[in-house]
Amino acid sequence: MPLHRITASALAGALACALALDPAAAIEPEAAARALGTALASGTDNAAHFERATQQGSDVVIEGLTFGDREGVNSVRFARAVIRAPEDAEDAAFTSPQVTLSDGTVSGDSSGTVENAILTNVRVLSPERLKEQALTQGVVYESAEALGIRVRGKEAPADVTIERILINAEKIVDDAPQESNGTVEGIVIPADMFAGTAFDPNALGYDAIRLNMSWDGGLDPETNVLTVRHFEIAMEEGGRLSFEGRVGNVPVAPTGEGVDASGIATRLDVHDLTLRYVDDSLAGRILDSQARLQGVPTEQYAQQLSAALPFLLMAINNPDFQNQVATAIGAFLASPQSLTIRVAPEAPVSGAEILQTLGSAPQTLPDKLNATVSANTPE
Numbered sequence: 001m002p003l004h005r006i007t008a009s010a011l012a013g014a015l016a017c018a019l020a021l022d023p024a025a026a027i028e029p030e031a032a033a034r035a036l037g038t039a040l041a042s043g044t045d046n047a048a049h050f051e052r053a054t055q056q057g058s059d060v061v062i063e064g065l066t067f068g069d070r071e072g073v074n075s076v077r078f079a080r081a082v083i084r085a086p087e088d089a090e091d092a093a094f095t096s097p098q099v100t101l102s103d104g105t106v107s108g109d110s111s112g113t114v115e116n117a118i119l120t121n122v123r124v125l126s127p128e129r130l131k132e133q134a135l136t137q138g139v140v141y142e143s144a145e146a147l148g149i150r151v152r153g154k155e156a157p158a159d160v161t162i163e164r165i166l167i168n169a170e171k172i173v174d175d176a177p178q179e180s181n182g183t184v185e186g187i188v189i190p191a192d193m194f195a196g197t198a199f200d201p202n203a204l205g206y207d208a209i210r211l212n213m214s215w216d217g218g219l220d221p222e223t224n225v226l227t228v229r230h231f232e233i234a235m236e237e238g239g240r241l242s243f244e245g246r247v248g249n250v251p252v253a254p255t256g257e258g259v260d261a262s263g264i265a266t267r268l269d270v271h272d273l274t275l276r277y278v279d280d281s282l283a284g285r286i287l288d289s290q291a292r293l294q295g296v297p298t299e300q301y302a303q304q305l306s307a308a309l310p311f312l313l314m315a316i317n318n319p320d321f322q323n324q325v326a327t328a329i330g331a332f333l334a335s336p337q338s339l340t341i342r343v344a345p346e347a348p349v350s351g352a353e354i355l356q357t358l359g360s361a362p363q364t365l366p367d368k369l370n371a372t373v374s375a376n377t378p379e
Contacts, residue, residue, distance in 0.1 A: 027086050027094055029053035033062045035093035035124050036083065039138025040076075041067040043130025047075075058085040065101070074108030078117075092175075093126040106151060112159065115148025125175060140175045143168050158190040171218065179218035181230075187211040204285040210236035219250060225271065226250040238282035245273035248348055266355060269348035270369070276340045278379070283336035306330035317363035324373055331375040338376055343369045 030053045037048030051064030060083040068075035078101040086094040099122045104114030121142035130138050149162040163186025169177035189209040191201040201209055217228040225248045232242040248269035284298075291301035309326040316322050332339045349369060357365045365371075 029055050029060045032060045032083055032086050032094055037065055037067050038127045039124045042136045043138055044070045060086055077105045079103035093124045096122045110151050110153050112151035117146040119144045157192040161188045173221055181216035184213040203289050224250050239279045242276050246271035266352040268351045271348050272344045274342045278338045279336040302333040306333050318366055321366040328373040328375040340374050340377055342372045345370050
């Protein structure tokens with residue numbers, strides 16, 4: 001046989017083998033679209049559909065991808081979704097280095113839009129596994145980012161907007177991330193949203209409430225201890241509320257069978273918790289506003305509140321803790337800087353113990369939890 005025919009035959013055979021072994025070639029675009037939609041719908045049957053799915057090079061392009069909730073009330077539709085180079089994966093529908101969702105529309109109890117969302121290093125679980133194991137998270141990713149979010153409730157007078165949401169997931173075990181950190185940036189809640197409530201941003205000099213949120217924490221799957229290293233909500237020209245601590249006996253993997261919040265709360269073990277508020281004019285604005293309503297100077301109003309604290313706290317029936325709280329709040333009212341509440345029991349205390357103590361001897365709870373309250377302490 002001539003050399004050129006042998007070479008051509010060898011190349012054809014090699015190409016055929018390569019195509020047969022190429023995972024992306026084995027994935028039908030419609031199958032990938034169905035799997036992604038079902039996973040985004042948390043495995044709910046018939047809660048996801050699409051208009052068209054095509055292969056473009058090594059990518060799958062989906063038009064009109066829509067997925068909703070279990071009740072069939074709320075849904076999100078993306079005009080275009082691109083799954084980059086999807087590949088078969090063990091115990092999953094496919095993996096992809098990136099999934100991009102563009103031009104989103106929210107409908108149902110709330111309406112709105114999402115400019116785009118990007119997920120990296122994605123693993124989409126199969127519909128069969130989601131159903132068999134009743135899993136609520138069908139898409140596992142290294143990072144997820146959403147930009148340009150605008151949402152309005154049915155009865156809401158204005159839109160709530162969010163510039164950016166970023167979630168990073170780490171230490172993935174059995175398709176469940178054990179570590180998470182991220183930010184929610186540029187949350188804007190117009191003052192009109194608070195109409196009819198006791199909180200009036202306009203009276204405090206705000207035309208809108210502007211917030212940023214960030215967090216960093218992880219769950220140890222062996223001990224079921226959740227460590228919150230950092231959680232903070234920061235209000236622009238207002239203040240920062242932060243939380244950190246450790247809680248044990250946390251459920252490892254929620255499922256779609258429903259969440260018994262009260263049952264979970266009683267089983268949780270409190271190791272240590274710290275709640276801290278750092279003021280940046282919000283407390284002063286509230287004091288000024290209330291003082292104007294009372295027709296007295298702000299300093300005088302703060303002194304009146306401080307003087308009333310010992311009587312207001314008598315219901316605690318724990319003199320030492322009452323004095324500690326009154327002293328701390330009094331110092332904060334006189335000079336609003338920071339207020340810190342810390343709980344650090346000698347041994348973990350369960351939610352059931354806390355509830356039992358509240359019912360039988362509530363005055364002993366601060367001592368059982370080794371609770372402290374302090375004001376204007378450095379960070």
